[in-house]
Amino acid sequence: MAVFTPVPLADASALVARLDLGTLTELRGITSGIENTNYFLTTDRGDYVLTLFERLTFEQLPFYLHLMKHLAQRGIPVPDPKGDAGGEILHRLQGKPTAVVDRLRGSHQLAPSARHCEQVGAMLARMHLAGRDYPRHQPNLRGLAWWAETVPVVLPYLEPAQRELLESELAFQQALAAAPAFAALPRGPVHADLFRDNVMFEGETLTGFFDFYFAGVDTWLFDISVCLNDWCVDLDTGRLDEQRAVAFLSAYDREREITHDESRLLPALMRAGALRFWISRLWDFHLPREAHMLQAHDPTHFERILRERLANPWHYVRA
Ligand SMILES: Nc1ncnc2c1ncn2[C@@H]1O[C@H](COP(=O)(O)OP(=O)(O)O)[C@@H](O)[C@H]1O
Numbered sequence: 001m002a003v004f005t006p007v008p009l010a011d012a013s014a015l016v017a018r019l020d021l022g023t024l025t026e027l028r029g030i031t032s033g034i035e036n037t038n039y040f041l042t043t044d045r046g047d048y049v050l051t052l053f054e055r056l057t058f059e060q061l062p063f064y065l066h067l068m069k070h071l072a073q074r075g076i077p078v079p080d081p082k083g084d085a086g087g088e089i090l091h092r093l094q095g096k097p098t099a100v101v102d103r104l105r106g107s108h109q110l111a112p113s114a115r116h117c118e119q120v121g122a123m124l125a126r127m128h129l130a131g132r133d134y135p136r137h138q139p140n141l142r143g144l145a146w147w148a149e150t151v152p153v154v155l156p157y158l159e160p161a162q163r164e165l166l167e168s169e170l171a172f173q174q175a176l177a178a179a180p181a182f183a184a185l186p187r188g189p190v191h192a193d194l195f196r197d198n199v200m201f202e203g204e205t206l207t208g209f210f211d212f213y214f215a216g217v218d219t220w221l222f223d224i225s226v227c228l229n230d231w232c233v234d235l236d237t238g239r240l241d242e243q244r245a246v247a248f249l250s251a252y253d254r255e256r257e258i259t260h261d262e263s264r265l266l267p268a269l270m271r272a273g274a275l276r277f278w279i280s281r282l283w284d285f286h287l288p289r290e291a292h293m294l295q296a297h298d299p300t301h302f303e304r305i306l307r308e309r310l311a312n313p314w315h316y317v318r319a
């Protein structure tokens with residue numbers, strides 16, 4: 001359960017009043033998530049999510065919050081950050097950067113079908129296209145530079161075979177990033193963490209994407225790969241479920257045509273997506289922070305996925 005910073009009711013009430021959201025009736029710590037302090041916040045006017053950012057700074061946050069606003073204004077179903085009378089959407093509580101956003105309806109689909117994957121794929125493509133004219137720029141802060149910085153920190157906790165895999169994959173991704181074909185990949189603002197638990201469905205219908213706090217400018221293919229590694233795998237083995245993967249990518253492709261270079265580099269980027277989350281999970285697991293409520297994610301899941309992608313690279317063929 002993740003409440004790193006407890007928020008007194010009086011402070012939450014004062015913020016609700018400043019944002020003109022009515023009268024606070026309930027404030028409840030959210031029991032999942034590993035990055036930030038999150039509360040469900042209810043007023044007599046509606047349901048919201050209050051987030052205190054534990055790692056992201058006042059300088060980094062405008063990129064994420066204004067991106068959510070930009071996408072919401074273009075009809076992408078994402079939580080819209082609430083502003084004060086002066087239009088400021090980044091607030092402060094307990095000395096931490098804070099946001100209040102709409103609470104999306106529905107719940108997570110943790111056992112997605114091809115139909116769910118199709119909707120996520122189509123909406124992801126629409127989101128990429130809607131982000132093209134977003135004027136702010138911030139790199140993916142959990143990208144290659146962070147991997148290179150973090151791998152040496154987690155290496156001492158690993159077995160020799162794991163160390164070898166982590167180091168060789170990092171070297172492969174560094175070489176890939178320097179290649180002209182990689183530089184030519186289309187890019188823009190990406191979500192970069194669009195897992196099953198960051199999407200809401202009501203019944204069979206997608207109601208929104210949330211948790212944009214790992215977003216950044218990166219290749220669209222990286223975003224696609226992160227999704228395929230989560231939405232279209234068998235969770236026990238890490239194996240790709242081809243039916244779901246085809247449903248996801250075909251739906252994406254119908255909204256924004258996947259380029260030849262993207263098809264060619266997909267297997268390499270799926271490895272990158274696995275590496276990224278193996279590293280962050282190792283980091284969270286071996287170097288945990290204090291938390292009043294916390295659930296650690298299993299790093300070996302992404303080690304398995306990486307090994308699986310290396311053993312069985314998957315190629316998308318348009319029908
Ligand atoms: N805008 C939202 N609408 C509905 N539920 C949300 C929203 N934001 C967060 N949640 C709920 O809070 C949980 C934790 O949020 P998350 O962003 O994953 O945390 P963290 O940033 O700490 O990883 C989510 O799984 C979801 O249930």
Ligand SMILES: N[C@@H](CCOP(=O)(O)O)C(=O)O
Nearest residue numbers: 033034035193195211277297
């Ligand atoms: N999706 C990541 C962890 C990031 O946490 P989130 O709760 O903000 O999505 C993972 O599964 O490792």
